[in-house]
Amino acid sequence: MHCPFCRHADSRVVDSRTSDDGASIRRRRQCPECNRRFTTVETASLSVVKRSGVTEPFSREKVVNGVRKACQGRPVSDDDLALLAQRVEETIRASGTAELDAYEIGLTILGPLRELDEVAYLRFASVYQAFNSLEDFEAAITVLRAERDVASSSDPAGPGDDEARSEQ
Numbered sequence: 001m002h003c004p005f006c007r008h009a010d011s012r013v014v015d016s017r018t019s020d021d022g023a024s025i026r027r028r029r030q031c032p033e034c035n036r037r038f039t040t041v042e043t044a045s046l047s048v049v050k051r052s053g054v055t056e057p058f059s060r061e062k063v064v065n066g067v068r069k070a071c072q073g074r075p076v077s078d079d080d081l082a083l084l085a086q087r088v089e090e091t092i093r094a095s096g097t098a099e100l101d102a103y104e105i106g107l108t109i110l111g112p113l114r115e116l117d118e119v120a121y122l123r124f125a126s127v128y129q130a131f132n133s134l135e136d137f138e139a140a141i142t143v144l145r146a147e148r149d150v151a152s153s154s155d156p157a158g159p160g161d162d163e164a165r166s167e168q
């Protein structure tokens, strides 16, 4: 690791600390040349494989940009979108996947987006799952209604739940 101040090629770790959620390690480093200190943050890399085959680092910003259009005119704030992107990243990291494609990210977005705003969810799902008929919308809305019924009843394992799962 180069020293960011004098570009010396080496540095010494003086302190290591794991973040509260265990997802990253902060290291305090000192340059033996200029003696200045700096911090590095280490996280497991999460790569996204694009359709072209090129991989790029996972980006919450891209998740936000991906759903922003679907949320136009809806009561969804920038904070809501940031939180959604954070949940998407946490879900992916919790699954232990180090590399995934855009389709899988879309799949991970659907759940939290549905909780956030059902209209935005339908818009996003219609593009992402390539709805091409009224029947596709009807089916998706039927699932939403069934989920709502399940959520309002005391039985969490109702038939609507299973239907939704197979739908995704």
Ligand SMILES: [Zn+2]
Pocket: 003, 004, 005, 006, 007, 008, 031, 032, 033, 034, 035, 036
């Ligand atoms: Zn230095």
